[in-house]
Amino acid sequence: MTTLDNFYSQVRAARPLDPILLDKPIALEALQTPALVIDLDVFERNLQKMQSYLSAQGIALRSHTKMHKCPVIARKQVEAGARGVCAAKVSEAEIMCDAGIDDVLVTSPLATRDKVDRFIGARKSHSGIKLVVDHEQSATLLNDSAGAEGLSVDVFIDIDPGMGRTGVEAGEGMLRLAEFVCAAEHLKLAGIQMYAGNCMHIEGFQDRQAKYTKVMQKGIETLALLQDNGIEVPIVSGGGTGTYNMEAELGLINELQAGSYAFMDIEYRDIGGRDSGVFSDFEVSLFVLVTAISQPQSRLITVDGGFKSFASDKMPPQFRDVEGVIYHWGGDEHGIIQLDNPSREVVLGDKLAMLTPHCDPTVNLHDFYFPYRDGLVHEIWPVSARGFAF
C-alpha cells in the first residue's frame, strides 16, 4: 500500500545511477540481442571534439540528457567540461540531480500544479535545478509553489522560434513575460532559451545556416529589446548538434543544448557538413546489435529488431558493416533484410550492428547500454531516466 507521491518517489529511488561492472570483459558478440551498444573510442572522441570546439569559441555546453537518459554519460560530459545538462522532463532532471549533476535545466514548460510542485520538491535539495517558463500562468504556478517553500527559483524564458511548439512569442510578448518574471517575488530570470528544433535537420550546411540565421534574428532583436528595457540576461541557451558551428558567427547563443553529437544517427549523418554532403564532424558511436534469427526465403533474412528496438519516426535502420542490403520493418520485434547484393555473407545466428535512424527515441526503448572498446564490454550503463514518462 502506497500513496501516489510515494509511488513516484519509489520509482525514482529504484533507478540505478552507476555503471554495472562485469567481473571480466566479454566479447561484443557474446551479448544477447537486441542490445544497445556504444563504440567508446568514437563516443569519447565526440565528447572531446564538441567540448574543445565550443570552449575555443567561448560557448558553454549544456548537453541534453533527453538524448541519452543516462547519469553515467551526463557525468562524463560534465567531467569533459560541460557547464551542466538539460532535461526534457522533471523526472529526467530528478535522475540527473540524484546522479550529482549540479546544474540541470528543465527545457519544457510545466502547466499543472502537480508537476510544478514536483519540480519544487527537487529544487529543495538541489539548488542548481532550473526551469523554463513560457506563460504567465506557468510562471505564477511556479512562483506560488516556490513561495510556499520560501525558495527563489532560477528560470529561463522559453521563446518560440516559430515552431509553434513551446515558447512565448518573441519581441513584445517576451518582454512582458520577462517583466512578469522579474517582478515575481520567488523567481529569478537566469536566462532565455530559444531552441530552433525545426532547423537542426535541414539538409545542406548553407541552407541550414541561412534558415537558422533568419529564424534566430527574432531572438537577437528580442535580446536587444530586453536590454533596452534594462533587463539583463546572462545566459542565452539553445542550438544543437546541427548548428553547433554556426552559433559563434551568429552571436546570440552562449550556451549550446546539444545532445545527439555524442551518439549520432542516420538522420544527423545525412544533413551534410560544412564541407561535405555527409555530416562527419561527429561519428556514429551508437548501434543496436541484432541477430539473424530466420530465413524463410533465400533472398531475405530476418533479424530480431523491429519497432520495439528502433524508433520508427524516421527512416529505417542500416547495417554498420554490410552494404547492398535493405532493412524493411517487420513489425514490433522483427526486421526483414532484403539481400540484394550483400557485401558480406549474412547467415542465421549472425550478430550484426545497426545504425539507429533517430538516436533519442531509440535509446528510450532500451534499459541498458553495453559500451565496448576493442570489441570487449567491461561494464553496463543504465538508461536510468527512460520509461519514467510521467
Place this chain on the structure above:
Amino acid sequence: MTTLDNFYSQVRAARPLDPILLDKPIALEALQTPALVIDLDVFERNLQKMQSYLSAQGIALRSHTKMHKCPVIARKQVEAGARGVCAAKVSEAEIMCDAGIDDVLVTSPLATRDKVDRFIGARKSHSGIKLVVDHEQSATLLNDSAGAEGLSVDVFIDIDPGMGRTGVEAGEGMLRLAEFVCAAEHLKLAGIQMYAGNCMHIEGFQDRQAKYTKVMQKGIETLALLQDNGIEVPIVSGGGTGTYNMEAELGLINELQAGSYAFMDIEYRDIGGRDSGVFSDFEVSLFVLVTAISQPQSRLITVDGGFKSFASDKMPPQFRDVEGVIYHWGGDEHGIIQLDNPSREVVLGDKLAMLTPHCDPTVNLHDFYFPYRDGLVHEIWPVSARGFAF
C-alpha cells in the same frame, strides 16, 4: 561486479509481478502525465467477450503478452479461461513463467546457442514453456541444449504464411522439418503455428476474410500432408484479433493468438467489422493521458506526449473526448494540437485521454499502467516485460 549471466538474471528478478496498491483511490486527473491508463470496465468486457466467443466455437485462447507485457493482465486472461499465453521473446516468457502462468509459448524462433540455453534455463523450472522452431539448425541447437539437461521440450513448428518474416515454407519444407523434429531425441512436436500478421489489418471484413482464407489454404494443405504422413498435430495456433471470428469457419486454427482485443487501438478500430465500417467487436480500453502544457499560438496547443509516449509506426494519436482537432507529432516529448473546430475548449493544464495508434509498441514505451473505474485509480500495474529487449 557481476557476470553477464548474473546480470540478465538480476534484471529478470527485479521485475515486479504484482499490482502496486494505492492506500486510497485517486482521481484519474491526479495522475502525472504522460500516463498509460486502462478503462477497466471496457477492458474486462473485452476479455469476457473474446473468451466467451472462442469457447462457444471450441477454439482455445492463447493470449499474446507481447501486446501488454504485464503479468497482472496475463493472469486475468488465464483466469477468464485462456489456455495460456504467447510471448515474443524468451525474456517476456521468463516474466510470465515467474508470474505463475503455466503454459507459455515463445512465438519467435531462436538461432543462437546463448538464447536457446536461456530458454532451456527457463524450461528447467517451468515445464509448460514451449518454443517455435522454423529451421533444422535452430531445432538442432534446441535438441542439443535440451539433451545437455536431460529434458524433452515441446515445440511448435512455425509456418511462413507468405510474409517472408519467420517460418518454414508450407508443404514439403514443413513436412521435412516435422520429421526432423519427430526424430530429434529431446524434442516433441506439440503443435504448429501459422500467424498471418499480414492479414490482421486488412480494411473491410470481406476483403480481410478473402485474403486470409487464401493465405491459410497452404496451412490446411500442410496439415493434411502431415496427417497423410502419419504425423499428428494436436494444436494449430495462429490468428489474431483481426481474424478471431473467421477461424471457426476456416477450420484450421484451434488456438487463437490474439493480443490487441484487450486494449484495441486506432489501427484495429479502423479495419472494419463484419457488419460495420468500424471494428467495434472490442472497444478501446487503453489511453495515454497527456497534459496541455504550452500554447504559443491561439489555434495550437501543445501536449506532453510525442514519440516517447506513442509509437509512431502508424497514424498519429487521437483524442478520446475532443473532436475537430488534429494531433501533429511535435518531436520526442510533444504533440501539437491544431484547434480547427474543437468540440470542447482545451486550455493550458487540461489533462486529456488519447487513443493510441498501435497499442503494442506504445505500451512498450511505458513502465506502468494506471487502470481506472468510475474515474478512480485503485492500483498500478507494472509493464514488467518491457525494455527487457535482450
